[in-house]
Amino acid sequence: MILAKKKKVKVGAKARKVLKEFGAGTLKTSAGKKVTNQKQAFAIAMSEQRRAKKKHKKKK
Numbered sequence: 772m773i774l775a776k777k778k779k780v781k782v783g784a785k786a787r788k789v790l791k792e793f794g795a796g797t798l799k800t801s802a803g804k805k806v807t808n809q810k811q812a813f814a815i816a817m818s819e820q821r822r823a824k825k826k827h828k829k830k831k
Contacts, residue, residue: 783823785816785819785820785823786816786819789819790812790813790816793806793809793812798815
């Protein structure tokens with residue numbers, strides 16, 4: 772039986788900051804509501820990390 776390996780995700784500084792906000796209970800959605808789901812917080816973190824990476828590439 773072959774088991775699929777889980778894909779490892781590197782968490783950058785921006786994503787780490789967002790996840791800390793979630794842990795402190797200060798992370799909010801774009802609508803202004805408090806984020807209560809950890810998966811939603813992770814999705815926000817990955818989105819912001821992608822946005823930061825794209826912005827960094829434009830500067831070069």
